[in-house]
Amino acid sequence: MNKVPMTASGFETLKEELRWRQQEERPRIIEAISEARSHGDLSENAEYHAAKESQSLNEGRIGELEDLIARAEVIDVSKLSGETIKFGATVELVDEDTEETRTYQIVGDQEADVKSGRISISSPIARALIGKEVGDAIEVNAPGGARGYEIVKVAFI
CATH class of the missing domain: 1.10.287.180 (Transcription elongation factor, GreA/GreB, N-terminal domain)
Structure with a gap:
C-alpha cells in the first residue's frame, strides 16, 4: 500500500x-x-x-x-525547514528567457492546481526542483519545449 x-x-x-x-x-x-x-x-x-x-x-x-x-x-509543511527544496517547499523562480518571476508550492498529486501556484510533486518542474537550492539553475523539459529557471527563494510556509 x-x-x-x-x-x-x-x-x-x-x-x-x-x-x-x-x-x-x-x-x-x-x-x-x-x-x-x-x-x-x-x-x-x-x-x-x-x-x-x-x-x-x-x-x-x-x-x-x-x-x-x-x-x-x-x-506539516510549517515544521519543515532547510535550504534544499523538498515536498511542501514554496519556491520562487525567475524564467531565464523572459525574466518573469513565478512562485510555486510543491504539493501532492491530488491537491495540485497550477492556477493557484500549487504544482504536483510528480510534475516535470517539481522533479527538476527537488534537491536543488537557492542560486541553482534548472532546465525543465515541458510540453512547450525546454525552459530555464533560476531558483531565487525557498520557503516552508
Whole structure:
C-alpha cells in the first residue's frame, strides 16, 4: 500500500469532499432515482438512467476518496525547514528567457492546481526542483519545449 504525500490543507479538502458526497450528494441522488422511478417504465426513462449514472460516478469518487484518505501521509509543511527544496517547499523562480518571476508550492498529486501556484510533486518542474537550492539553475523539459529557471527563494510556509 503506497502512501500518498499531501499537505494538511489538501487532506482536509479531501475529507470535506468525502463528507459532502456521502452526506449531501448521495441522499440527493437517491431522491432523484426515487422520483424518476415513480414516473413508470424504466427502460425508456432518461431521468432514471441519468440519476443512476450520477450515482455510479458519485460512489466511484467516494471509493477513490476513501482510498486516498486511508493512504494519506500528511506532511506539516510549517515544521519543515532547510535550504534544499523538498515536498511542501514554496519556491520562487525567475524564467531565464523572459525574466518573469513565478512562485510555486510543491504539493501532492491530488491537491495540485497550477492556477493557484500549487504544482504536483510528480510534475516535470517539481522533479527538476527537488534537491536543488537557492542560486541553482534548472532546465525543465515541458510540453512547450525546454525552459530555464533560476531558483531565487525557498520557503516552508
